[in-house]
Amino acid sequence: MAEFTLVAVDGVARSGTLRLTHGTVETPCFMPVGTGATVKGLTPSDLHASGAQIVLANDYHLWLRPGLRVLEAAGGLHRFMGWDGPILTDSGGFQIFSLEGRRTIDDDGVTFRSHLDGSEHRFTPESVLDFSRRIGVDIAMVLDVCTKLPATREQLERAVVLTTQWAKRSAERSNDGATAAFAIVQGGLDRGLRERSARELVELDFPGYAIGGLSVGETRDELYDTARFTAELLPPGKPRYLMGVGTVTDLIAAVDAGIDLFDCVYPTRCGRTGRAMTRDGHFNIFNARYADDFAPVDPTCECRVCGQFGRAYLAHLFRSQEMLGPRLLSEHNVAMLNQLMRDARAAIRTGNWNVLAQSLLGRTKQSV
Amino acid sequence: MAEFTLVAVDGVARSGTLRLTHGTVETPCFMPVGTGATVKGLTPSDLHASGAQIVLANDYHLWLRPGLRVLEAAGGLHRFMGWDGPILTDSGGFQIFSLEGRRTIDDDGVTFRSHLDGSEHRFTPESVLDFSRRIGVDIAMVLDVCTKLPATREQLERAVVLTTQWAKRSAERSNDGATAAFAIVQGGLDRGLRERSARELVELDFPGYAIGGLSVGETRDELYDTARFTAELLPPGKPRYLMGVGTVTDLIAAVDAGIDLFDCVYPTRCGRTGRAMTRDGHFNIFNARYADDFAPVDPTCECRVCGQFGRAYLAHLFRSQEMLGPRLLSEHNVAMLNQLMRDARAAIRTGNWNVLAQSLLGRTKQSV
Numbered sequence: 001m002a003e004f005t006l007v008a009v010d011g012v013a014r015s016g017t018l019r020l021t022h023g024t025v026e027t028p029c030f031m032p033v034g035t036g037a038t039v040k041g042l043t044p045s046d047l048h049a050s051g052a053q054i055v056l057a058n059d060y061h062l063w064l065r066p067g068l069r070v071l072e073a074a075g076g077l078h079r080f081m082g083w084d085g086p087i088l089t090d091s092g093g094f095q096i097f098s099l100e101g102r103r104t105i106d107d108d109g110v111t112f113r114s115h116l117d118g119s120e121h122r123f124t125p126e127s128v129l130d131f132s133r134r135i136g137v138d139i140a141m142v143l144d145v146c147t148k149l150p151a152t153r154e155q156l157e158r159a160v161v162l163t164t165q166w167a168k169r170s171a172e173r174s175n176d177g178a179t180a181a182f183a184i185v186q187g188g189l190d191r192g193l194r195e196r197s198a199r200e201l202v203e204l205d206f207p208g209y210a211i212g213g214l215s216v217g218e219t220r221d222e223l224y225d226t227a228r229f230t231a232e233l234l235p236p237g238k239p240r241y242l243m244g245v246g247t248v249t250d251l252i253a254a255v256d257a258g259i260d261l262f263d264c265v266y267p268t269r270c271g272r273t274g275r276a277m278t279r280d281g282h283f284n285i286f287n288a289r290y291a292d293d294f295a296p297v298d299p300t301c302e303c304r305v306c307g308q309f310g311r312a313y314l315a316h317l318f319r320s321q322e323m324l325g326p327r328l329l330s331e332h333n334v335a336m337l338n339q340l341m342r343d344a345r346a347a348i349r350t351g352n353w354n355v356l357a358q359s360l361l362g363r364t365k366q367s368v
Numbered sequence: 369m370a371e372f373t374l375v376a377v378d379g380v381a382r383s384g385t386l387r388l389t390h391g392t393v394e395t396p397c398f399m400p401v402g403t404g405a406t407v408k409g410l411t412p413s414d415l416h417a418s419g420a421q422i423v424l425a426n427d428y429h430l431w432l433r434p435g436l437r438v439l440e441a442a443g444g445l446h447r448f449m450g451w452d453g454p455i456l457t458d459s460g461g462f463q464i465f466s467l468e469g470r471r472t473i474d475d476d477g478v479t480f481r482s483h484l485d486g487s488e489h490r491f492t493p494e495s496v497l498d499f500s501r502r503i504g505v506d507i508a509m510v511l512d513v514c515t516k517l518p519a520t521r522e523q524l525e526r527a528v529v530l531t532t533q534w535a536k537r538s539a540e541r542s543n544d545g546a547t548a549a550f551a552i553v554q555g556g557l558d559r560g561l562r563e564r565s566a567r568e569l570v571e572l573d574f575p576g577y578a579i580g581g582l583s584v585g586e587t588r589d590e591l592y593d594t595a596r597f598t599a600e601l602l603p604p605g606k607p608r609y610l611m612g613v614g615t616v617t618d619l620i621a622a623v624d625a626g627i628d629l630f631d632c633v634y635p636t637r638c639g640r641t642g643r644a645m646t647r648d649g650h651f652n653i654f655n656a657r658y659a660d661d662f663a664p665v666d667p668t669c670e671c672r673v674c675g676q677f678g679r680a681y682l683a684h685l686f687r688s689q690e691m692l693g694p695r696l697l698s699e700h701n702v703a704m705l706n707q708l709m710r711d712a713r714a715a716i717r718t719g720n721w722n723v724l725a726q727s728l729l730g731r732t733k734q735s736v
Contacts, residue, residue: 316434
């Protein structure tokens with residue numbers, strides 16, 4: 001089930017509600033990444049406290065470890081990881097196509113060797129979708145073909161052709177209704193191919209659409225232009241998901257392009273390495289100036305970490321290689337993006353998106 | 369301030385309340401170790417949820433990093449680390465005397481080189497006590513001389529003599545009343561020296577006494593015998609703290625010997641390496657059998673981790689080297705010991721300590 005209701009449109013920016021089997025997601029919404037059944041360092045309770053509405057997991061990683069048998073015996077991914085809200089699984093196509101030299105693709109699917117133990121596995125559109133459904137997620141991304149940029153037109157076209165064929169097979173796969181399959185538009189930076197990919201997938205009438213094949217080597221302007229161009233090709237009544245985007249400026253640009261959903265490892269990866277995200281830009285917590293700076297990481301942030309700890313304490317934890325540091329900064333970074341999206345929703349619903357976006361872009365001195 | 373009230377005595381086991389500046393501690397009580405201003409992986413909120421009443425920190429570590437200047441600027445250790453309950457600081461004598469070849473001891477104090485950067489520092493009984501008071505802790509352990517076992521009688525005697533001299537200087541140090549100084553009985557396994565050390569320190573009328581110089585190389589029986597022998601030498605109306613003890617069987621033996629307070633890195637160190645503590649013994653979460661075992665870590669445990677996650681999930685996290693694994697298992701292990709002490713208090717207060725102790729020792733098949 002994935003019922004999308006558009007609540008407000010402000011310029012091209014949109015705000016809506018997405019009803020899923022495990023709850024309702026207010027959009028625009030950032031989805032923290034829990035690749036292997038854990039958003040690194042954070043519990044489900046931390047995620048709820050940070051304002052997370054839905055988390056992302058990855059079929060490729062979960063297929064290899066802990067595997068379908070364990071996840072089914074646990075009663076599904078939700079019970080296994082203790083998260084009761086909606087979950088979206090990426091198929092892992094992106095990860096598999098990154099395994100150069102360790103995967104072979106044919107019209108029917110892709111055979112690859114595990115990055116963990118070299119064991120051989122095969123993904124087809126059907127096997128991946130069945131996996132997502134059997135572990136009980138709310139949204140399953142179909143298996144697609146993702147091409148690293150730069151790529152030749154032939155490579156991009158073959159990716160679009162196969163992606164459509166596989167999406168068609170995914171759409172035809174039997175479905176109990178609990179897990180909604182979303183299709184992924186490919187085509188690189190080629191507008192003709194994006195148009196073709198979007199048209200072919202929209203004809204298949206999926207409950208939601210992602211824009212894939214970006215954040216894979218192109219410039220920021222190319223990313224924004226392609227996202228905006230592609231979003232316009234998608235049906236207004238269906239949710240739109242831009243894959244792999246998660247910095248403050250990227251999120252603002254994406255919301256402004258009419259995107260509803262985003263995911264990225266950026267806030268948690270930054271959290272683990274000491275990069276603090278704020279509305280005024282990022283900073284490195286290891287910088288000497290923070291050793292005796294007792295202000296919260298972000299004085300405008302409402303998260304639990306900013307409410308209880310100062311920069312000096314986090315700096316001390318990181319310098320002492322204490323795992324509490326990565327944990328706390330990850331929670332802050334995720335909470336900060338969730339607050340940004342909450343404010344975006346409120347602005348769009350009151351017709352103030354442009355004011356908020358300009359104000360945020362004016363404050364953000366660095367690319368965060 | 370350290371006001372101890374004995375509430376109940378059952379055989380030799382005791383239960384009481386210890387009123388400190390930042391709150392009241394019900395004894396017997398296990399104190400989780402937060403050496404460098406963090407109980408590894410856990411927030412103050414986690415510690416409260418686990419039933420922790422007081423945490424331990426270490427002057428030696430805090431002196432070196434973040435240092436007095438930062439801790440004072442933060443408004444003290446409590447505000448720095450966000451823990452509002454009582455804190456006990458060990459002086460770090462144990463750590464310094466472990467720095468063989470990097471420290472020289474004289475009658476006035478000890479000069480040592482930092483394990484972090486080789487910088488030279490000096491601890492005297494006065495400087496360490498002043499440090500603890502300036503960072504605002506509830507209980508400061510005086511600087512003592514701790515001897516690794518086995519040791520000659522001469523080494524042990526010199527440690528006892530200096531420990532008394534230093535304790536006397538500590539007792540005479542001016543005191544605002546907020547931070548209580550506890551003395552530490554030394555003497556190794558030598559009963560004569562233990563008697564002398566206890567007698568000399570008791571004459572100085574400290575508000576509390578620790579039994580030091582154990583858990584440093586002796587056998588379990590030697591530890592238990594010496595703890596029991598030394599505890600009897602201490603005034604019944606003052607709290608007794610056995611340093612460095614934190615396994616289930618050690619805690620039971622120590623409570624049975626009339627000890628009130630304990631600390632150990634054991635539960636958090638085990639938590640980080642995948643060793644789960646339960647009332648029925650410990651187990652290694654990496655063991656293949658736990659990969660599809662969906663029971664809680666300890667089915668009799670009331671902690672948040674056991675309430676929400678199964679062994680299979682923790683096994684998956686550890687196998688995937690996910691930091692959530694060490695965090696969750698640390699919280700469980702600490703909570704499990706805190707529940708054990710809570711049950712010990714209830715049993716002592718109702719005259720059932722012996723029944724509980726025998727039942728616990730009967731269940732614990734392995735030494736945990």
